[in-house]
Amino acid sequence: MKLFQFRHSPFCEKVRLLLSAKSVSYAVEEVTPGLGQVDLFRRSGQRQVPVLQDGDELVVGSVAIGRYLEKAVAEPALLPSNAQDRARALLWENWADTTMAHGARMALLQAVSQDNELRRALLPVATPSLLRDLLGAFPGEVMAGVSQLLTHGGSQQLKQALEHLTVLTADGGPLIGEHYSVADLAIGAQLYGLRFPHCAGAELAGAGVPGIGDHPLFEPLFAWRDQLYQAVGRVTPSPVQDSQPSA
């Protein structure tokens, strides 16, 4: 299988977690924002990542990919067999992919707007080094408008949700029942940019959103996330292959 990805997209991280949990080996193709997306559109009829290719089949979006993998590789099951638990898992996944994803994206954007180093480290791997350096050197004011994106209320809402998650994961185990499910993977993935895990690479590991990624209150939540990563075998950095748009 091949994953078309942006390396630091939490939805791509969700798919990498799903693939790791299912012990599926895969190649990645790093999609260059802009040009690479034109190529992706040609292939898949839309421009967003993640897209998973399995032979002739293209599956678009983390939810569809999750359902596809569940059919293709039955074990371990990531959707609980019990109907009530399955409904819970799907609701959690939907919340993580929408409300949590929005809050986490805004919080990371705000952090990036105030931190040149973080901005440089997050640029696509395919970006030529000169451009990378130039963009990294952008003065804070250029990005200052972004700071308005996450209102105080939005930031409080995210922190409150993370406090609830910290309570719900306090025993260190799965959110639902005895086994990890799409609920844990979807939430773990959206924690990605709040405090980058080891597999994000040496430049980013441990960095993230000040006041969240480094706050003692959320330490047990990130410890839970790291335990989840260990359990599904997502411990090494993803392979990176630059996109090569076809002619």
Ligand SMILES: N[C@@H](CCC(=O)N[C@@H](CS)C(=O)NCC(=O)O)C(=O)O
């Ligand atoms: N609901 C989708 C979200 C995918 C998504 O938001 N992808 C972003 C990267 S995080 C993207 O491709 N953005 C580029 C664009 O919209 O042009 C999923 O679950 O996969």
